[in-house]
Amino acid sequence: MMQEISSSKEAIQLEHIHGAHNYHPLPVVLTKGEGVFLWDVEGKKYFDFLSAYSAVNQGHCHxxxxxxxxxxxxxxxxxxxxxxxxxxxxxxxxxxxxxxxxxxxxxxxxxxxxxxxxxxxxxxxxxxxxxxxxxxxxxxxxxxxxxxxxxxxxxxxxxxxxxxxxxxxxxxxxxxxxxxxxxxxxxxxxxxxxxxxxxxxxxxxxxxxxxxxxxxxxxxxxxxxxxxxxxxxxxxxxxxxxxxxxxxxxxxxxxxxxxxxxxxxxxxxxxxxxxxxxxxxxxxxxxxxxxxxxxxxxxxxxxxxxxxxxxxxxxxxxxxxxxEKLSQNARALGKVFRERMELLAEKSHWVKLVRGWGLLNAIVINDSPDSSTAWDICVALKDNGLLAKPTHGNIIRFAPPLVMSMEELHSCCDIIEKTILAFEKTEVE
The missing domain is CATH 3.40.640.10 (Type I PLP-dependent aspartate aminotransferase-like (Major domain))
Known part of the structure; x- marks a missing residue:
């Protein structure tokens, strides 16, 4: 019989003990997905901004x-x-x-x-x-x-x-x-x-x-x-x-x-x-x-x-x-996303570069690839209800499901902006 999981901590510990250590995931344990959203075992809801590395373009559990x-x-x-x-x-x-x-x-x-x-x-x-x-x-x-x-x-x-x-x-x-x-x-x-x-x-x-x-x-x-x-x-x-x-x-x-x-x-x-x-x-x-x-x-x-x-x-x-015309939706939302991120780059020195096509985008964090800054930002994004993951040390990839609405995209951009500007404030303090 499979062991019932009661907490994220317990699930992570089981993986650490019994699984090969071939990945370094964010400290979140997911139990449910629907459309652009994911939920962890404690019931917290997140925007998915990775889409299982673009495997769920059609949204979770379509x-x-x-x-x-x-x-x-x-x-x-x-x-x-x-x-x-x-x-x-x-x-x-x-x-x-x-x-x-x-x-x-x-x-x-x-x-x-x-x-x-x-x-x-x-x-x-x-x-x-x-x-x-x-x-x-x-x-x-x-x-x-x-x-x-x-x-x-x-x-x-x-x-x-x-x-x-x-x-x-x-x-x-x-x-x-x-x-x-x-x-x-x-x-x-x-x-x-x-x-x-x-x-x-x-x-x-x-x-x-x-x-x-x-x-x-x-x-x-x-x-x-x-x-x-x-x-x-x-x-x-x-x-x-x-x-x-x-x-x-x-x-x-x-x-x-x-x-x-x-x-x-x-x-x-x-x-x-x-x-x-x-x-x-x-x-x-x-x-x-x-x-x-x-x-x-x-x-x-x-x-x-x-x-x-x-x-x-x-x-x-x-x-x-x-x-569902997902290509067209990705094209329209991607343009808005990059515009929002470019505006953020004007406000924060942490955002060095914005690039991408459609809803496959990334921001380059203004720190070395060996630094933990991009990882720390992704952990903070998680705490604020959005899941993304760094790649190559100082780059954060953003790739939500293509079924995302314009309203949801702006909500996600608000979370990203709030999180990165909070890093700016912490550095000043």
Missing amino acids: PRIKEALIAQAGTLTLTSRAFHNDVLGPYEKYITEYFGFDKVLPMNTGVEAVETAIKIARKWGYEKKGVPEQQAKIIVAENNFHGRTTTVISFSNDENARKNFGPYTPGFIRIPYNDLTALKAALTNHPETVAFLIEPIQGEAGVNTPDEDYMMQAKKLCQEHQTLLLADEIQTGIGRTGSLLAVCGNCSCEGHCEKQESYVEPDILILGKALSGGFFPVSAVLANNPIMEVIHPGQHGSTFGGNPLGAKIAITALEIVRD
Whole structure:
């Protein structure tokens, strides 16, 4: 029988004793979520400004996803891919048409999808581009975050994630983010390159946003060198940045649009997180036939990948993004949020920089990455009823569910302003 939790202190102590210490969460123990709100075990209510790292774009416990989950869970949950099921095909049709690709390879977690894309790109390189076997190279960006598997940490420059986990997987070239000159040089000097793997916005690195034409020019360079562009939209995709995908640029449509001039079509699109609205691990790798056809039976797969429960949940989660116009809402609210934070920066020396797209934003705290200031501010935000988390030491990421209203957004901005200005006052005293 599971032990009943009576207090946050008790729950935290149990985790400390019985769980691996692989995370450093804020000292809050959550027990309920609905829409943009979370509640702790003592009953205190909070605005969620992290959205489980953008996994709950549709809001916590969305009733439509909940209904879909319950209905499918009472019918069929898992068959493995040893057999067909009656949900996978409709899901594959729906998601490929939704994002404008020929084929999808369904997986579970985000990093599984990244690993899948890497395998597809390498196999395409050997069989279609003619790269000599075992010589394929993939270009990545500095300060990337694509997960924490052995292969992925091999091309990370986050030593905390890398140290003492070697030997590392070879075959990767790391260049500065948002640097087209470096990309061109890497492509020119390494003709065996098969792919450029990139986050259109670097979320974990502190919401680093590129120049407006960066993705467009990167795509052109990849085409010139017969290299695949792999877009990791696990965190940025599905409405978060004010467009359906971050590679959609300035388009505010609710789906793949052939006419949008700012859209950069990746050769491989990697999705996860909000693909299930936070209910179930679902990820996907999308590509067109000339790329996806290199994968044959027995060469890649997953027991749970493409399971009927996850497929039904994902269809519903994507329907909600379109039906409730969450991309447009993220675009409108994000503009107001950044305006409010820029006004705050004029009042407080703690706010050094504001950046972001849509409802994926960050403020850079005017202190060193080694300081505890950003953490202390997040603890104070928690005490004032808003949950956010630092990244890279002195950066606070703000990413609420996309179902947030304008009134709720202003209430959250009031909390952030009050909290940071209180730090200003404390310093003066």
